[in-house]
Amino acid sequence: MEWAPTPFPFDRLAALRAEGPVHRVHVPGSGDAWLVVTRDAVRAALTDPRLRNDIRHSAGWESDGGHAVGRNMLQSDPPHHTRLRRLVAGHFTPGRIAALRPRIEAVARGLLDRMPEAGPADLVDGYALPLPVTVICDLLGVPAEDREDFHTWSNELVTPTGAEAAAASAAALTGYLTGLIARKARTPDGTLLAGLAAPDASYGLSPEEQLGMAFLLLVAGHETTVNLISATVLGLLTHPDQLALLRARPELAGAAVEESLRLHSPVHAGAFRFAAEPLELAGTRVAAGDAVLVSLAAASRDPLAFPDPDRFDLTRRPQGHLGFGHGVHHCLGAPLARAEATVALNLLLERHPALALDADPEALTWRAGTLLRGLTALPVRLGPHTPPSGPPGADPEGSPIRP
Template structure:
């Protein structure tokens, strides 16, 4: 699905796909909630101000389960299980608890040496000088390797896994996305069966054991994970565990190169690396909107009437450039006081993998800049292609001169 288009007038020179932030600004100037059309997704309400987005993300009347949609009939045969993003409490609370212990700051701190080792291995494979695409050569394989190792995906299968995942995250066509969903569902079903037959120390094997544990369910007698829930969990952790981080690493590097004063400041003070990542999450968020939510009952949302069953999209990217919350929001400033951005969402569905994404992006950036002190764009940055879907936005490639 591509970026939403407004069902109300906006300046003709604004293209929501090419310049989403100008699009969000034009909508914010008119109010917090707007009617839009989402290609292949239908009509929806789009929330664009920081205050309204935060409230929407914690409003229990807005549900993630698609069965609350007025237009829902079936999952279309392409859903890969049922996961945390498609569920509401108490099911969501229980599913999240099963995985949360593997993504705590303490657990991620223990992974940092391995993340650094993977990053150094990838850097060693890049040329010492000349040009290279930092997406395919670095920003992509780093988080793919880490999450696949955590889940127990064999090395030989990772290229195919990413191809399917990439199509699902940013679909090229509806048919291609459906084919990718079917292929990935089949692969994960076989992988889960293998982890169940011969458990190892992977996260997927640990989750598979809950399928037979009747004591872990969300309520008395509820049983453990169903096959559909286990499939959904595997899908969500694998796909969400790397797609957004690829975009975060490449977008942060792009923003730094496009703002030489900030890059110089970071080189002079490497301790600002985590601040650069936080500012990138605000300034050029890899996740532009949360997944669809649906009104469980008629409601008022920031002064707009929402009917039961209506779809609602909350724009994390628009909220993170709201001038009422962030002074001079279109300025990239790695020394900006952290906090307040919604790059990882907010409320019950706040990104479970945020500590992992922060660690990977910070390590990737620090080691890359240390090895290549003279990085520059290898092409006019205006010629770079941004891959955009309803939910995500990221660079297709980032060719750089290494020195």
């Protein structure tokens, strides 16, 4: 079966899930793979030590295809992965993210200040995108004047428009990050990237690992959150009863984010895994070297785990959804993404109580690749403007969006 994710693949995933947990598919540009679509089978695959993330376990491996930027955690397995993750995990704990929350709120308020008080706006370009870009670039130390180029390269790599364009973006981003790491090593500035670049025994990263870590943290640190914020707002605007519930009970903003993670799956599928030895996965024989693709989107809509799974319900409490993955590769930045999305949602609805969709939902376009899924734009009508209640917003300097 040919597997090329469409903007709305959920009906296809449901049909496959009804037939069984594992299916043989052909992924354009990547070759044949086993697609895993039920929640229990996905969880099993994500915790099976015989399924490795390192592409060198692939039967057809010859090279990385020319698009890799260093060596990072997503391409690694324990114990190498464990060492890399431990080096940066302390920067993404709930406590550290709680301390960062005032900065997130200030950036969000600044973006809202720059949007029109009423009338039409694109919520992706004006809000959902620049918020996480600004925060992660602040954290790692990407200069303000470079952020627009960085996002352009990142966007091409996660949802490529073609092999040549992806290769060009990989080369450009590699060159940029190599130079930036070298500058941080010469002139430390207290940012996370400067710490990674320091010739310090506490990190001890090779140049290739420094490059891969910078790439993964920067790209993963914003791409999925853009999709999460915009999809959560769309879900609310297309479900007036749930929007009314949230307005009546603002404390449900976190629940709205969790339900959106489950229902809309900003990370459509996990990274490819490769069988290091023959194994059986949910009753299917997988040969050594075979590729396995786990569908987080299908798992999070499995009716055996989530009754009435296609319904957007803020009261669901969807414990066990796989929006951030599972196992040792569970998303390191999950606390940051949750904080950014919750802050973005609360402040947006507070500032614009009459917020409404300004397009036919069926006419919206989505970025759809093998791994990620997100809106390219979200046209909204902002309606009457409510003066901000908090401190003045910070100018989100370096946002890739020009007012």
